[in-house]
Amino acid sequence: MPFDPQPLENQHVVLSDLRAAREIEERILQEAEACGFSQESAFAIRLALEEAIVNAHKHGNRCDSTKHIRVSYKVTPERVIVRIADEGQGFDPDAIPDPTSPDRISLPNGRGLMLMRAYLDDVSYNEKGNEVQLIKERS
Amino acid sequence: MSSHGSPLRVEVRPGKDATIVKLTGSAGMEVAGKLRDQLLSLINAETRRLIVDMSELEFINSVGLGGIVAAHLRCRKSDGEVHLVSPQPSIRALLELTKLTKLFSIHDSIESAIAQV
Numbered sequence: 001m002p003f004d005p006q007p008l009e010n011q012h013v014v015l016s017d018l019r020a021a022r023e024i025e026e027r028i029l030q031e032a033e034a035c036g037f038s039q040e041s042a043f044a045i046r047l048a049l050e051e052a053i054v055n056a057h058k059h060g061n062r063c064d065s066t067k068h069i070r071v072s073y074k075v076t077p078e079r080v081i082v083r084i085a086d087e088g089q090g091f092d093p094d095a096i097p098d099p100t101s102p103d104r105i106s107l108p109n110g111r112g113l114m115l116m117r118a119y120l121d122d123v124s125y126n127e128k129g130n131e132v133q134l135i136k137e138r139s
Numbered sequence: 140m141s142s143h144g145s146p147l148r149v150e151v152r153p154g155k156d157a158t159i160v161k162l163t164g165s166a167g168m169e170v171a172g173k174l175r176d177q178l179l180s181l182i183n184a185e186t187r188r189l190i191v192d193m194s195e196l197e198f199i200n201s202v203g204l205g206g207i208v209a210a211h212l213r214c215r216k217s218d219g220e221v222h223l224v225s226p227q228p229s230i231r232a233l234l235e236l237t238k239l240t241k242l243f244s245i246h247d248s249i250e251s252a253i254a255q256v
Contacts, residue, residue: 018168018169019169021168022167040229043229046167046198047198047200047233050167050200051200053168054168054200054202100238105241106208106211106212107208108175108206108208108209109202109205111205111237112201114237115200115233115236118236
């Protein structure tokens with residue numbers, strides 16, 4: 001599914017701080033569980049949210065806690081849609097190497113994007129590459 | 140119960156052949172970096188083999204996995220290694236997907252891990 005720039009119904013802007021973002025993550029997970037998403041799906045949503053938020057904080061905002069992360073989301077019984085934006089310059093997701101290749105398997109980082117793609121139904125970026133859209137369908 | 144599960148608890152039990160590290164709860168984004176620092180701080184000239192008991196670990200993300208990889212690399216510098224024990228199915232699937240099963244030995248019990256260090 002292509003990246004859709006239309007605003008989602010819930011929107012939050014927090015300082016680039018992992019503890020602050022955790023509260024929104026918890027809210028999304030609780031709404032997903034209330035909508036009937038399984039524990040397995042909740043694990044997948046949580047993992048993808050954490051990977052996206054950590055990327056926004058670490059790579060996008062360069063761990064600058066004066067910058068912000070914007071999280072918008074919509075949870076329905078059919079799907080969870082979340083968009084996470086940072087204040088960085090963006091990046092090309094297609095240029096990220098495969099972390100499971102033999103020469104990269106023992107590197108401590110570089111697995112976030114691969115996990116988002118593996119655990120969700122769709123992952124897409126805006127043109128600039130500083131906002132990711134995550135979609136999990138209820139299976 | 141919170142969707143985030145229980146807070147992460149790290150219990151360290153030094154042993155003759157290896158140090159056993161039991162992880163309980165959830166290694167979420169706000170604590171995963173600290174887990175890396177904690178694991179690395181355990182490794183020194185005397186302690187170069189870690190056995191990480193994952194039997195009660197409910198969640199881990201790539202930062203937490205990266206911390207265990209970093210600990211493994213540091214152990215390897217001293218001819219040691221990190222062994223993993225009894226990951227829950229969701230975490231075992233994560234290890235398989237990332238192919239970290241090629242990097243780590245995964246055991247069904249602490250006893251079998253100790254036997255191989």
